[in-house]
Amino acid sequence: MADRKRSHVWLYFSCTDSSDAMCDVCGKTVKYSGNTTNLAKHLRLNHKSEYDDIMKQRSEEEVQDDSPRAAALTRSLGEMIVRDLQPMSVVEDEGFQAFVKALDPRYKLPSRKKMTETYLVNMFDECKDKVRATLQNAPSVVLTTDMWTSVSTEAYLTVTCHVIENWQTKDFVLEMAIFHGQHTADNISSELKRITDEWGLTDKVMAVVTDNGANMVAAVHKAGWRHYPCFAHTLNLVVKDSLKAVPEVVPILGKCSAIVSFFHHSTKATEKLRAVQQQMQIAEHKLIQSVQTRWNSVFYMLDRLHEQHEAVTTVLCLLGRSELCINVGELSLITQTVDALRPFEEMTREVSSEKYVSVSKVIPLVSLLQRACKHQGSSVATQLAQQCQRRFAGIETNHSLAASTFLDARFKHLGFQDKNNAEGMKNDFPLS
Template sequence: MFLKIHEQIMEKVSKASAVCLTTDCWTSRATCGFMSVTCHFIENYKMESCLLDCFEFTDRHTADNLADNLLRIAREWNITDKIVACVSDNAHNISLAIHKTSWKHLPCFAHTVNLIVRGGLSVIQNTLNKIKAIVEYMHRSTVAAEKLKATQQQMGLPELKLKQGCPTRWNSPFYMLQRFLANKDAIITTLALVNARLETLTQDEWKEMEEACEALRPFEEVTVEISGESYVTASKVILLSRSLQKICTRYLRSGGFRKPIIDMLETMTKDIATRFHKVEFHHLLSEASALDPRFKKRAFSDDHAANEAFQRLKNAAGRVRLSSSAHQTEQQQAAASAASPPPQETQESLVWGDFDEQVAGLVTRTSSSAEAVLEMRSYSEEPLVARSSNPLL
């Protein structure tokens, strides 16, 4: 079965003209290290993903060791010359490892958003610690868990367990708060009945957590949006990062939040500005946005960044056309040589001489670069397609 699937995936990957890799390293509960590499490409205008390797990583997680394994996997799958970029989290060792491979590195957008949220939540950490302690107690104590279930039944609430937060799971603090707030009355009643020796939340803290949940909702939406494998995501990064900053600023101006949540929003707003202040000038992300028919120049707030992206695309299109034209010319010349004898280089047509001279200034001599400019101009002036549509189609 392994050999059969390996052969099928090798065939699929071999047909891809370009690929993007995602990689991650982690340590299991049994303290075993692992590394995985996934390959993403377009096949028949559909997004495809293949897990290339997932193995126990027994060596130290140094940049050199990680780079060696990334290069090994690329060689095994014959994709060394096809890799457009490699996506990873923001850990220094894997970032340095990708740099050592000479591949372009894209920090995972969802992981970056997660870091921003964790930084903001540190402002309200004391209240979060109270919630975590209560949630852990409900998971640890069978008596408390049964009492919570009975209380939920009496109050007509869904019988749902409380969710625990985990720093490495995206959006987990939001889901923990969401579930905790939905069971507020049942939790208060249960803690009173079991006489648990735990710090409980004050009314102000309950209100603050409601506001925190509201403030985190856009971050949860963005993380879910950007985490898909079956649809295009890179072209959304510029727009989504700017959208988060606008929403946080709007929340701060609204005056509808208490002091701790205002501090949290200010922390996240500053972090967004720091991490994404040059995102529109990132070559891969800006070109992806420009080439997405849903966004084009509308993805940019900086005209200079948009113009630079479109100029790079015009240059790239010109190079492709030049290469294609040269290949086509070679084919035409070979065909002409086979079909008829070569013409005399100095001989001019007597029949068409006068006509050719008269229209010489009217004949358009196009170049590959000029055609590329016209094509990009035509593309940029077309109306945008609906945001819900598939840009690959």
């Protein structure tokens, strides 16, 4: 009889026993086995007006805010906003409201104000409590932090905490704080300590990873923590410095960037390129523009232009922009540069993984990069080898990095170029 209270179907049926119900409209007995599916079907097929009536009543009846169903839907809505970085105004969008109504006409979307000030705040507090509990149980943590500037020129300091729980790495963004004042080591150090004090982690910090900025390095040391430079950022510096050091490469990069800009700003050129690609039966890939802050975008730009060289040249000639065409000598230099940079792009992707600890890979990867550079005779490869030697000099004597590599069963002593450094690790860990 509980279904009588929940379903409008019972307005037109009477329960005769535990398995049958009688239609009050036509008197027919309909099988009833704990749900109202058959009853609703009977009304839909035989009594359309009565069926339409109960559907109308159902659509007009809203789910109460404190019901378990409404709470579950609202939580899912909050998780969607957070995970997909949706704006709070999504609950006011007509299309979204219509979509939600189609899914469940009884559910009333919370207002933007209530979503912002109540539901998301509660979810944040709940999440923060869970993170705090995890960090309290962690014997030690590692931090990564960076300073960055928003499009509105506001400075931010982001701090991420990394722990290992049940042999699984877990990462938590502790805070993304607006940074006021000058970016001095003292100010940065003070802000880092404020954040770790708030989370009760100051004495648990084993190491901090930052970029190679002098103020960030000094800030970590002032806080009394061990500092490690970001390997991916160091690779970025190696590549950028190497490209600048090869005189013939600089104008090529400028020319390639100009070609990409031309196609990006010309609808006619873009359409023509697509047509030529189809005629040549090659991949219809768009050109890629390089970005100052990401060295690998230079690689992607050159690699794509190399791939699309014939199609791009054809379009430029057809449109009277032959001065932008890449000649044979320039194409050869682009080929050499792409070949030299490819190992660095692969290494950058390798160490950017979020699921696995990468510190033990640093020494073996540097060794592989130096070998790869030596096997190529181009001027770019030579510069890359020199920059690697300068940036990573003495890396095998860094005890923490060397110990991490040696204790990794995949590498042990094989990752070392200098056998003496490997022997030193064997003496430190004789049973490994």
